[in-house]
Amino acid sequence: MSQILKICEQTDLVANSGICAIAEGQQIALFYLPKETPLVYAIGNWDPIGKANVLSRGMVGDINQRLVVASPLYKQHFDLQTGNCIEDSAISVPVYHVELAGDEVLVTL
Amino acid sequence: MLNVVVIGNGMVGHHYVEQLAASPIDTQITVIGGETRPAYDRVHLSEYFAGRSPEDLALTSREHYIEIGVEAHFGDPVFRIDRHNKNVITQAGRQFSYDKLVLATGSYPFVPSVPGRDHDSCLVYRTIDDLGSIKAQADEAHIGVVIGGGLLGLEAANALQNLGLETHVVEFAPGLMGVQLDTGGSGMLRRKIEALGVKVHTSKVTEVIEATKDSDTRLLLKFADGDCLATDVVVFSAGIRPFDQLALDADLKLGDRGGIEIDYHCKTSDSDIFAIGECASLGGRIFGLVAPGYRMAEAAVSQLGDDKQSFQGADMSTKLKLLGVDVGSIGDAHGTEEGAIAYTFSDERIEVYKRLIVSANGKTLLGAVLVGDCSDYDTLLQYYLNGIDLPTDPETLILPYNAGATPALGASVLPATAIICSCHNVSKGDIVEAMDAGYLALGDVKVETKASTGCGGCAALLKNIVDDQLSERGLEVDTAICEHFSYTRQELFHLIKVGNIESFDELLDKYGSGRGCDICKPTVGSILASLWNDYVLKEKHVGLQDTNDTFLANMQKNGTYSVVPRIAGGEITPDKLIVLGEVAKKYNLYTKITGAQRVDLFGARVQQLPSIWKELVDAGFETGHAYGKALRTVKSCVGSTWCRYGVQDSVAMALYVENRYKGLRSPHKLKSAVSGCTRECAEAQSKDFGIIATENGWNLFVCGNGGMKPRHADLFATDLDDETLIKYIDRFLMFYVRTADRLQRTSVWMENLEGGLDYLKQVVIEDSLGIATELEEQMNNIVGTYQCEWKRTIENPERLKRFVQFVNTDAEDDQIVFVQERGQPRPATEAERLELSKATA
Numbered sequence: 001m002s003q004i005l006k007i008c009e010q011t012d013l014v015a016n017s018g019i020c021a022i023a024e025g026q027q028i029a030l031f032y033l034p035k036e037t038p039l040v041y042a043i044g045n046w047d048p049i050g051k052a053n054v055l056s057r058g059m060v061g062d063i064n065q066r067l068v069v070a071s072p073l074y075k076q077h078f079d080l081q082t083g084n085c086i087e088d089s090a091i092s093v094p095v096y097h098v099e100l101a102g103d104e105v106l107v108t109l
Numbered sequence: 110m111l112n113v114v115v116i117g118n119g120m121v122g123h124h125y126v127e128q129l130a131a132s133p134i135d136t137q138i139t140v141i142g143g144e145t146r147p148a149y150d151r152v153h154l155s156e157y158f159a160g161r162s163p164e165d166l167a168l169t170s171r172e173h174y175i176e177i178g179v180e181a182h183f184g185d186p187v188f189r190i191d192r193h194n195k196n197v198i199t200q201a202g203r204q205f206s207y208d209k210l211v212l213a214t215g216s217y218p219f220v221p222s223v224p225g226r227d228h229d230s231c232l233v234y235r236t237i238d239d240l241g242s243i244k245a246q247a248d249e250a251h252i253g254v255v256i257g258g259g260l261l262g263l264e265a266a267n268a269l270q271n272l273g274l275e276t277h278v279v280e281f282a283p284g285l286m287g288v289q290l291d292t293g294g295s296g297m298l299r300r301k302i303e304a305l306g307v308k309v310h311t312s313k314v315t316e317v318i319e320a321t322k323d324s325d326t327r328l329l330l331k332f333a334d335g336d337c338l339a340t341d342v343v344v345f346s347a348g349i350r351p352f353d354q355l356a357l358d359a360d361l362k363l364g365d366r367g368g369i370e371i372d373y374h375c376k377t378s379d380s381d382i383f384a385i386g387e388c389a390s391l392g393g394r395i396f397g398l399v400a401p402g403y404r405m406a407e408a409a410v411s412q413l414g415d416d417k418q419s420f421q422g423a424d425m426s427t428k429l430k431l432l433g434v435d436v437g438s439i440g441d442a443h444g445t446e447e448g449a450i451a452y453t454f455s456d457e458r459i460e461v462y463k464r465l466i467v468s469a470n471g472k473t474l475l476g477a478v479l480v481g482d483c484s485d486y487d488t489l490l491q492y493y494l495n496g497i498d499l500p501t502d503p504e505t506l507i508l509p510y511n512a513g514a515t516p517a518l519g520a521s522v523l524p525a526t527a528i529i530c531s532c533h534n535v536s537k538g539d540i541v542e543a544m545d546a547g548y549l550a551l552g553d554v555k556v557e558t559k560a561s562t563g564c565g566g567c568a569a570l571l572k573n574i575v576d577d578q579l580s581e582r583g584l585e586v587d588t589a590i591c592e593h594f595s596y597t598r599q600e601l602f603h604l605i606k607v608g609n610i611e612s613f614d615e616l617l618d619k620y621g622s623g624r625g626c627d628i629c630k631p632t633v634g635s636i637l638a639s640l641w642n643d644y645v646l647k648e649k650h651v652g653l654q655d656t657n658d659t660f661l662a663n664m665q666k667n668g669t670y671s672v673v674p675r676i677a678g679g680e681i682t683p684d685k686l687i688v689l690g691e692v693a694k695k696y697n698l699y700t701k702i703t704g705a706q707r708v709d710l711f712g713a714r715v716q717q718l719p720s721i722w723k724e725l726v727d728a729g730f731e732t733g734h735a736y737g738k739a740l741r742t743v744k745s746c747v748g749s750t751w752c753r754y755g756v757q758d759s760v761a762m763a764l765y766v767e768n769r770y771k772g773l774r775s776p777h778k779l780k781s782a783v784s785g786c787t788r789e790c791a792e793a794q795s796k797d798f799g800i801i802a803t804e805n806g807w808n809l810f811v812c813g814n815g816g817m818k819p820r821h822a823d824l825f826a827t828d829l830d831d832e833t834l835i836k837y838i839d840r841f842l843m844f845y846v847r848t849a850d851r852l853q854r855t856s857v858w859m860e861n862l863e864g865g866l867d868y869l870k871q872v873v874i875e876d877s878l879g880i881a882t883e884l885e886e887q888m889n890n891i892v893g894t895y896q897c898e899w900k901r902t903i904e905n906p907e908r909l910k911r912f913v914q915f916v917n918t919d920a921e922d923d924q925i926v927f928v929q930e931r932g933q934p935r936p937a938t939e940a941e942r943l944e945l946s947k948a949t950a
Contacts, residue, residue: 012916016652017659021917035624046924051939052668053922057656057715061626063592070627072656072664077627 007107010100013040018069020045020056024109028096029056031069031080041080042098042107047071048091055093111136111413114197114207116187116355118142120151121386121402122213123168128410130177136413138179139205141197143186143214144236147171152399155264157240158271160808160827162787166237190359192379209381211409212369214352216387216397220345221256225318230327231343234265243344247272250341252326254278256315257347258285263431265346266307270432277308277338279330284311289427289438293453294478297462301434301481304460310338318343351388351395364390373419375409383409396423400531424494428479428486435483440476440493441466449475452504463507465489472498477507487570495527520570520577529574530567535560537574544578551575552861556818568865590851591628594621598776598851602636611641612649631655632851635738638774639846639891657736660912661898662718665711667925667936670718672698672710673735674725675771678745678763678783679706688728696721699933705742705780707733712934714925719912722899732899734772738852740779743767744792748785748802757802759785762831766800769835770842772895776849776858779842780814794822797855798838803827807834811841811869812855820856823866826874836885840873843884 007021013032020029027045045053050073058069058078063086068077077086078093085091097108113129113136115122126140142148149166157166174181185199196206218233220226230246233239234255247253253269255262258280269276278285284295285302299309314333321329326339351368362370362378368390375383385405387397396402401423408420426439444451448469455462463485466476474492479485485507492499492506500506523529525538535558543557554575555561561571589595596604601616610616613633617625625633634653657663662670674689689708693700698721699711713721722732735741743766746752748759763783773779782793783800792815793799799810805828813822826837849858862868871877902908914922926942927934937945 008917014651014911019911019916020914022915022920023917027915027922050666052666053924054656054664054668057659057664059627059630059655060624060652061593061630062624063626065623067624068626073666073668075627 002108004106004108006104007098008105010103010105013105016060018056018058018060020053021105023107026094026109027053027056028107029069030098030105031056031060033060033067036067038099040098040100040105041067042096043069043078043080043083044094044096046093047073047076048093049076049085049088050074112139112206112208113137113211113413114139114141114205114209115211115213116141116197117213117215117352117386117388118144118148118181118183119213119215119386120148120168120399121215121406122211123148124403125211125213125385125406125410126174126179127169128407129413130179132410132414134410134413139207140174140179140181141185141187141199141205142181142183144238145184146237147174147181147183149237151235154234154237154240155268155271156824157237158244158268159824160803161824163237164787164789165824187355190355190382192359192382195381207381209383209413212356212377212382212384212388213386213406214355214388216349216351218261218345219348219350221315221347223315223318225320225328226343226345228318228320228328228343230341231318231345234261234268234344234346235349240268243268243342244272246342247274250327251275252277252340253342253344254330254338254340255344255346257345258282258309258311259288259346259348260286260427260429260431261349262346263302265344266302267432269342269344270305270307274342275308276306277310277340278302279310279313279315279332279338281314282311285309286436286438289442289478290436290480291443291464291478293455294436294438294442294462294464294480297455297457297460297480298431298434298436300457301460302432305432305434307432310336349387349397351390353388356384356388364395365393366390366395368395371405373408373421374412374417375405375420376412383412385409391420391422394422396425398423398425398427400534401425404534426490426493428483428490435479435481437477437479437483437486437489439478439486439490440474442476442478444476446475452507454504454507454509456509465503465507467499467503471503474499474503487567491523491527491570495524497522520574521581523574529570530558530560533559540571540574541578544575544582549575549579549584552857555860568863572863590632591626593617593623593625593629596620598632598636598853599848601633602640602847605633605636606640611637613637613653614649625652627655628851631658631738634658635774635776640887660715660718661722661732661736661902662713663736665936668922669711669925669936670713670715671735672713672718672721672725673703673707673733674730675733675742675767676707677767677771678743678760680745680760680764685728685730688725688730692721692724695724697927697934699935706744707735707742709735712927712936714914714921715912716914716921719903719909723903726897726900726903731771731897737772738775738778740767740770740773740775740781742780743770744780744782744796746783746785746790748783752785754788755785755802756804757785757807759783759791759800759802762800762802762807763791766835766838769892770838772898773842773846773891775842775846777852777854779855795819796822798822798841800834806830809834809837812859812866814854814856823859825866825870837873839888840881840884841869843888844869844872844880847884 005023007023015034018029018031028042029045031041045056047054058072060069067080070077083092083095099106148168185201187197188200189198196204218235253274254277255265256279258278266276266278316333317331319329327341330338353369356369364370369384371384371389377384386402405420408418411418428437444466450467452465461481464478477489523537527537539558548557561568630653693710701709703709743763745759745763749755780796781798782791782796784791784793785802793801795813795815799822801808807829808827809825810822811825926937928937
């Protein structure tokens, strides 16, 4: 059963960068990109290659028009919309549906 | 196993040992050197007077020989060769038996038999010890005379001038450098060096050297024509003679004009004995240059293996700088071949002389002389060595551009066998091969082939070949930094500076496409910091920083950070050292002393960073910028304050330099060091810029680095006072920050500058681009606006909001697990982590 949870406030988000929040014991990396549609993206915080909870601290950008975050450990890129690793198609991270409702950030788990 | 004994440890003898030791041939090598020190660079001997120490000139060391398994003995010359029993006996009576013997005994200076030549102030110019004697005799002397106006004589004259003596050159022939230059070239050379203050006396035969009493000077030279010349010091440099006495005593065959006779395989008349370098004579010729000596060494090594190579003589063309004057000589400089045609260009205003000797049919270049301008040397040498057909009007090769000169020889007409770099024997074919293997960038080709890494004289030609090969392959070098900007870092720097651009978005809107990425964002962030020194955590720059810059700490493999406070120059008070210990203990951090004379504290969680730094800042620490592409550290030795050998206060200088440049954002991290004397305990020559104290000030070295591809720094300027030193470093660093590529270290940057070190000297020392003032102002601006990023951060609650693990809870990341090792925490391995979480579950 999927459920919609308030994970944090919009003011917790940092423009053009990432933050991390916990929901139901899962670490979720949230990226706020004011120039994009949608505005907010959510993927798992665990870097399956570097094996640490760091993706929220990576840099965001685009590669061939795909929005990505670069792992701060070994610099692989993960697609913010699909979770796929650009460098290794066998690897991916979870993607969560996320939306802004007023001042609240809601995640579907 | 073959027992090989090498007599002589000069440049050629050393090259032989290196080549043999690196070959697969199973040998035990024994080296016996007559001098007390291992091989050194004799070609650059005169730099000893410009501040290079014997250690700087060394090509090897006793330790290195031990490492490669070579037995070496110095200071006990060989006295006799016993061919019958196949052993050699030294002066001290030691015996070494051999299977193969190599004679690399070199040569000695020829001293004409002039009465009075044994006076204490009559010297020769050949070894480092000779230089020491010259220096000692020059002390309290005013005038120095060199007897001999050849190549070596002019080198010696340069040395005397560097020592501050009024310098005279005495030559018995009518002109200088008679072997390499024709009359016209010789005349122009004389004119030029006389303008530099050297007094030249030609057609002078010295008959006697008298010691004088009751005079201001020590000696009086009397010439055959009745003239006299008063002087304090005399240096004989009238040619060299091969050291062939050992061979003669052992009944080996000598050449007609001396030297040990060898065949194409460098074998002497005894097939177990080889001779190489200046002591050897091939067909009556002696090769007194280092490159042919190296080729002989390689040929001699190959005789012990399966792939036997021969040495059939070598081209003796030379290009060099004598007393700062460019001189080049190719092939038959005198035009002795029958029917040869000469073309001469001479411009007395700019003091340039050029002469071509061409075959009777006008098609082939036979020789050339260049004085005052050697820019055509490489092209002419290629015509000469490869027998390339000359253009219809050969004179266009030496005429100035405005008089209808032809451009430099196109790289495409050179055959694959053309030797481009004679220092490392790299042919055009080798370069093409490296490019075929995927090394397409100029810098990579240099590293792969070693081309242009010796004297650097072939740099322009090498670039032509690389460019020509690229266009032949239909390639253009893609210098774009990433898919968002089709510009190099240097171009972006200019765009930002000229357009006064202050943010990434502004730059992207005007010159880029897409949204940016983890390549271009930090690059632009660094340029903005270099240019405007804006606080890196300002909101508009937030997205430009990678995690290390965002959290002002270095992320480690488990997602925690290391903390590195600045310990300028490696100097720290006991109180501050105690604070570091207390903070590490309180937050359970792993501590380690780094190679940069600092203390790293590892294992801080992101949310701990502000309180850790608050304690450090309160105790007077500043950020060490270990997270940034910035100036890291200026290492120092303890210097003259404590050390018995120190000649300057290296710690004070290191503190000044580190505090001046701390936080300077640059294309790559920057390191520096200051040594208080020539013993170089701070390892300044392995840094981007290194400073070594001399008795008169400071020597500046640039573009060295340690790490994966270590590189010794190059000597940049000598005996600088404090103010000039800082001025040069300001200009050097700012020029680097402006023009280097992303993640390009200073060494690679310099190798990619057309003109290399010389060009860099022109820009920094001579201000050839006229930008020195601007560079200094820019640096002063950055120095003046310095701020400690950690101090700013802990004072700003808005900024501190970022330093949390989770925005919605105070919980800790349960995947960060430590175990104890040697009394300190370390990250758990994956297996340990799984084991531990099983235990708790």
